Amino acid sequence: MPTIAETICRQYEDGKCPDCGDNIPDTMVDGGECANCGHVFYAPESDSERIESLKNLLSSRFGRDDQAMSEALDDLVHDLASQIGSSINNGGLDSQIEFISEQCGDFAVKTVADHIEGEG
Numbered sequence: 001m002p003t004i005a006e007t008i009c010r011q012y013e014d015g016k017c018p019d020c021g022d023n024i025p026d027t028m029v030d031g032g033e034c035a036n037c038g039h040v041f042y043a044p045e046s047d048s049e050r051i052e053s054l055k056n057l058l059s060s061r062f063g064r065d066d067q068a069m070s071e072a073l074d075d076l077v078h079d080l081a082s083q084i085g086s087s088i089n090n091g092g093l094d095s096q097i098e099f100i101s102e103q104c105g106d107f108a109v110k111t112v113a114d115h116i117e118g119e120g
């Protein structure tokens with residue numbers, strides 16, 4: 001098992017702070033700060049660890065109220081999805097068609113046809 005310091009150093013290019021380029025000391029801990037610029041280092045998490053961390057964060061604030069947790073995330077999910085949408089639109093026609101095809105599968109052609117009709 002690598003130590004947390006090894007893991008943190010390994011996920012940062014060349015074991016250097018991404019903000020100031022200082023070497024990350026071997027003694028660095030998860031959540032520790034760069035002595036030079038204050039950048040906070042985090043050890044990488046697996047998907048399931050990350051999901052667990054998110055759930056812990058939410059229950060520490062909202063207890064076991066799933067409805068409140070979900071409502072707290074509504075705007076954020078909208079914002080993130082909207083950013084994805086912008087990025088796809090900025091990618092141009094191919095990127096848009098690929099996305100619609102992936103999202104809608106067998107209904108892609110009908111969805112676009114209905115949309116174009118609605119626009120016209």
Ligand SMILES: [Zn+2]
Binds near residue numbers: 017018019034037
């Ligand atoms: Zn730094």
